[in-house]
Amino acid sequence: MPAETHHRIERLAAHGEARIEWASRAMPVLAELGAGRIADKAFEGLRVALCLHLTAETGVLASLLGELGAEVSVAAAHPLSTQDDVAAALASRGIPTHAQRGADSIGHRQQIRDALSIRPQLVVDNSGLAIAELHDAPELLSGVLGGTLETRSGVAGLRALAESRRLAFPVIAVNEARTKHLFDNRLGTGQSVIDGILRATGRLLAGSAFVVAGYGHCGRGIAERARGMGARVFVTEVDPVRALEAAMDGYRVTTMAKAAKLGDFFCAATGSPLAIRAEHFAAMRDGAIVANAGLFDEELDLPGLDAIARPRRVRELVDEYELPSGRRISVIASGALVNLVAGEGHPSALMDLSFANLVLCLDYLARHADSLERKVYAVPDALDREIAELKLRSMGVAIDKLSRAQRARLRAPH
The missing domain is CATH 3.40.50.1480 (Adenosylhomocysteinase-like)
Incomplete structure (x- = not known):
């Protein structure tokens, strides 16, 4: 050597x-x-x-x-x-x-x-x-x-x-496991995704429109952290129960077709392929920034985007695509997991x-x-x-335990 x-x-x-x-x-x-x-x-x-x-x-x-x-x-x-x-x-x-x-x-x-x-x-x-x-x-x-x-x-x-x-x-x-998805997925993904987006772009979230695709544990964590940094958060979902939960958590729930015209930032966290497709990219505003936190790079239809625009590297981990309309769309980390590629993970x-x-x-x-x-x-x-x-x-945290009487009452017929 x-x-x-x-x-x-x-x-x-x-x-x-x-x-x-x-x-x-x-x-x-x-x-x-x-x-x-x-x-x-x-x-x-x-x-x-x-x-x-x-x-x-x-x-x-x-x-x-x-x-x-x-x-x-x-x-x-x-x-x-x-x-x-x-x-x-x-x-x-x-x-x-x-x-x-x-x-x-x-x-x-x-x-x-x-x-x-x-x-x-x-x-x-x-x-x-x-x-x-x-x-x-x-x-x-x-x-x-x-x-x-x-x-x-x-x-x-x-x-x-x-x-x-x-x-x-x-x-x-x-x-x-509850000690996995309630913490790693929600808190870890939420913090590390926002960290990765900010490291990659240097952009301000406060006052922006932030679109989260998917409202599972990961999407929920991303939405919470984006809102905490001052963004107006939109959520898209295919599951009616999760969509209802997002709406009652105070987020604006809509379709990706509508959200595409509104967002400044987009993050896919559905666990399914093609959450953001070519027709969504084509509808996005000039300067929109797109990231993935879900199923490797399959959540973003990058082949579809490549078919309508050519990329150029504008930052270390940011590729900018100029659409025929002249609008520019930026994709972070080639569509790979933004929290692990642009950040350090959870x-x-x-x-x-x-x-x-x-x-x-x-x-x-x-x-x-x-x-x-x-x-x-x-x-x-x-x-x-x-x-x-x-x-x-x-963490130095103590919690209560059920008394013998409480345990007996819980076991008794109601």
Whole structure:
């Protein structure tokens, strides 16, 4: 290796080490799990493959699993969310890390395959890419005890696989844990998406019209944070119940066809493809800024936009498209996840909850895999409650407990 390259990697690794250490300070639940809740060397002899967004928080998780005895291999959930300094730091710790920011789709898929080459017994997956690769490689399936999955869209695909009896091992849907979606999805996405948009554009939100596509937990968090910074928020939805909820939360609910003519900022968070299509881009005002916080880059119809306009790079992560009318539309991060590409992802204190779920679910799978069916499971409620209790304790928060009389009354017939 040339000396200059070696020194660059050393500098990257040192920077990544500092960021991992900084993140770990805001992750007390993981620290407590590592210090005693999970038995020392609980994962001794187990091979664990991670396919997650490669952030400093993922560095904390991967390192903890290694400390608990696992042989860990890491790939990135998306090449544009990879933080190269974290990847270098993990590699310097002896954890095989197959990730590089900006890798193309072929290279990214190969990185996932390389991470799976350890023949994992446990798989931690963000959106289902690693689990799909395992199912395409039967020779790797025989030793898999189980896996976890973080995203709603990924869980939907795995449930379909399980219903057709093609799912090869049990999977726990971490996203469905209350300590995950009520905090990571709403608070984490809300803060980190606004952070990513502001870092990428430097624009002012106060007084602007901000359109949020989708009012699930993620969309709700984005809408709350945009309103908190002074924006007038519009919400589009296809689910009547969520649309009603948004309306009663005080947002103006409308269709994307109408919102396209009103918005200064747009953020898709539906979990479905083509939330913002070519006809919506064509109707947008001059200077509109568009971002995605949902299903990778599929929520924005960028091929449709490319068909009517040509982009030019105007900022590091902003492409401006000039329409035939002369109006200009800007797209952040090539339509990829704005909070992870333009920002640093969710705050460490929230990833503490999500990753505590992962660790406890991996421990559960390792202990109970023999008795589990090949289907998608919810996080056991006892684990969900334990994580909440650990987090409250770390925050110095005490709560009441039901008295014996209260418990008896609640159990009695009404």
